[in-house]
Amino acid sequence: MAVRGMRGSHGSNMADYVEEQKKSGRKTDARTVRRIILSFKPYKAQVILVLIAIIVTTLLGLINPLLIQRIFDDAIGKGNVTLLIIYVVIMFVTPIVSGIIGVGQSYLNNRIGQSVMRDFRNRLYNHLQSMSLRFFTSTRTGEIQSRLSNDVGGVQGVVTNTATSIVSNLSTTISTIIAMVLLSPLLTIISLGLLPLFMWITYKVGNVRRATSKETQKSMASLTAMMQETLSVSGILLVKTFGRQQYSQDRFEQENQKLTDLEVRQQMIGRWFFMFIGTFFSVMPAIVYLAAGWQIIHRVPIFGAGMSFGTIVAFTTLQSRLFFPVGQLLNIQVEIQGALALFDRIFEYLDLPIDIKDKPNALQLKPEQVRGEVTFKNVMFAYKRDEEASSDKETGQEERELVAQSNPISPLAVVHTPEEPAHQTLNDISFTIKPGQLAALVGPSGAGKTTITYLVPRLYDVDSGEVEIDGHNVKDVALSSLGSLVGMVTQETYLFHASIRENLLYARTDATEEEMIAATKAAAIHDRIVELDDGYDTIVGERGYKLSGGEKQRIAIARVILKDPRLLILDEATSALDTHAERMIQAALEPLMKGRTTLAIAHRLSTILSADIILVVNKGEIVERGTHQELLERNGLYAQLYHEQFSQLPQEEGVA
Structure with a gap:
């Protein structure tokens, strides 16, 4: 069967990408960081405003600790009540002004961060929309969803808060250290002597967190994929009809436990280290009190002349102000390493090459200008x-x-x-279908019939040879133009979880009510729709499971009729219908097919008998072609298939 070879090339591309990243070592981090920074470029003006606000609030934050020294030494120490009141008023006003600026900064910060997150989601979704069908047939849907939701959501906090947090905490740390040095250089050295060691340990902890974060996201993606596969309508039907509920539950619980353990491990990495840092900063004021107090009591200028009570209080206040930003900076390094793992996964998808895309200055074929001649010239194709x-x-x-x-x-x-x-799915396929002709593809299962229909709208690209519409190679035609020219109805009808009206208007959002109703009448489904309680506003349910197979199929046919394409591809579009409904739809399709090329994968005798040309496909090759009567007279594969499957059935009946 052709689908057995339906493997994507994206996996090898991604494997090459990941291998390249591993070889590049630290260059990977630098490249990732540059790309993250570039994502903020559209919001440069807002970022500058945020940076200005951070600098202002940082400087305002130094005022009160430094005023403490003035209050103790100049106001209280010298009995100056006026100066005391002035200093106290300033200490009241400063945090109010700082708070107001902080609120504005927070708003801008969140606005920038959420805008960047929106851009990432848009870029990732748009890129995935541009990927070929090959990518989606070889990738689990849950994996794709995980990249778009879990991975992007996982970096939200980093994008929204980390950039400003780094600048804010770094400016606070630098300004505070400068103020501490001005008060007492030696006390500053004692207080911060172990900081380089802490930074080195933090770097090591961050690397461990990054590796664990990658493993966690992989487990989350696997769990999401499992839920998507087993909790969809099709999946739950499979589980229940095979009685595999316990099997599915065991698999889910096992993967869920793995994810739980990884999440706990990720959260606990470095916790003992950060507890030690917190303890160190907590006891440092006591060391300062001891050292400075010893100097004052014994009047020995160990830490510099002029040490006073005001200096001690101001210094320890600055120390306490330093604890939070330094702790944040150390912790941010760990968080960034974990976030870089998620960014790497996002960029892996963004970097996947688009194998089917428009050429520069691709042709825009207008439907009214297209006659609808389809030609295959020596087409070769194999699923990778x-x-x-x-x-x-x-x-x-x-x-x-x-x-x-x-x-x-x-x-x-x-x-x-x-x-x-590797299996060669199509081998040297050549044929021409003239405008207005109905061409039927007939052959055993897995012969390559569906693959032939996929090459016309460029769901896949040929390996060699050409597929042409009105003499234009489809590779030279814009994909959007091809999409407007070709209408497809397949056996496996897909409807969105929305109303019947929304599903129909998906073909043409500008269609009028009259055009929509005319399409449903042509597909023999209008009367059934109006019988429903909500009529055209009836919600069809997940994948249309609230409707019967025949009703879904007729809605799908009405959707294509509403689109009014120049080329029709029917993968036995009436296979799910009863005899009466099929007759009505066949009658409705006849005027629609006039002046349009129709390529139909035929499993019903009625479709075959009405075809202008029958193409018999076997093992990826067209082994016979002609009308029904001509092929019977040749007594080849078609005659064999006809006598085995069709000859004993009346024209209106279907076959397996």
Whole structure:
């Protein structure tokens, strides 16, 4: 089956990226930090305002500790009541002004941080939207969701607070140390003598935190993927129908316990070290009191002349002011190392190359200018294998086999081993479908029929050869233009968890009510919709599970009719319908297909008999082509398939 080879190239790209980062050593950190800093560039003016506010509040914070010395030595010591009142008033006003500035700074800080987070989410989402189908068929949906939510959310605190916290605490630390040196250089040396050792230990603790943070996010991504797979409608149906509730619960609990242990470990890394730092700073004032008090009592100028009670109080006040910013700076180093691990994961996705993208000055084909001729010229294509694909490594063989039985086209259904040789899915495919023709693709399962239809809208790119629309290579046509030209209806209908109206208008947001109703009438679903309690405003549920298979399929067909594309691709669009509904839709599709090329993967005799040309696909090659009668007369593979599957059935019935 073709899907067995549906492996992405992104995994190898990501593996190469990670390996390159490992080889680059500390250059990785520098590059990551530069990219983080560049993300603040659009908000340069606001950042400057925040920095000014930080400097002002830092300087204001020095006023009160220094005034304490003046109050003790000049006001109280000399009995100057007027000077005492002035100093006290200043001490009242200073924190009020500082607080007002701090509120403004906090608002700007949060506004900048949240804007940067919004930009990261937008960039990541837009980049993922640009990735080819190959990426999504080889990546677990939960892994993608984890990168977009857990990883981006994990760096939110760092982006929002860390940058300003570093500047604020650093400026506070520097200004406080300067003030301490002015009061007593020797006491300052005694107080801060062990700070370099603390900084070195903090650096080591940060490296451990970074490694643990990466492992934690991987576990979180795995848990998210597991929840997405087993708690979706399709997943829970699979779990219940195979009676694997206990198996799923055990797997979840095991991964959840692993995540819990990692989270605890991450939070506890360095806690003993920071407890020691806190204790050290707490006892330092006592050491200052002892040393300075000894000098004053014995009148020995050990720490410099002029040591007074005011100096001691001011110095210890500055010491206490220093404790918080220094502790924050040391702790921030650890937090940054953990955050860099998350940024690395985000940038891994942002750096994944987009393998299907527009060429410079790509053609914009307007639907009204397109006749709809589709040509394949010597097309070769193979799905790429990826030994690093997460679905092989993180999903058990037993679960993949269960998924394969329930849904063979699921990415989890890939059960090959990495040692399998690559499979050439399409080999030298050439054909032309003229405007207005219905071409039916017929052949055994896994022959490559669906792959052929995927190449027209560039869901994949050919390895060699050309796919053309009206003589234009699809690689030269803008993807947005291709998207407006091609309409697809597949067997596995996807509806958003929204109203019927929203699902229909997804094709054309500017469609009128009359156009929407005309499309549903053409698809023979309007009468059923108006019978529902909320009519067109009825919520269809997750993946449309509140509707029957036939109702979902007809809504999907109505959506394509509303789009009014020049090219139709039908992967047996009526396979889920009963005979009566199919007849109505076949009649509705006939006028829609006039003047449009229709490429249909056919499993029903009615579709095959109405085709202008039948392409018989086997093992990635077109082995026969012609009309129904011509192919029967050749007595080849088509005749064999017809006699085995179709000849005993009336025209309106389906086949397996």
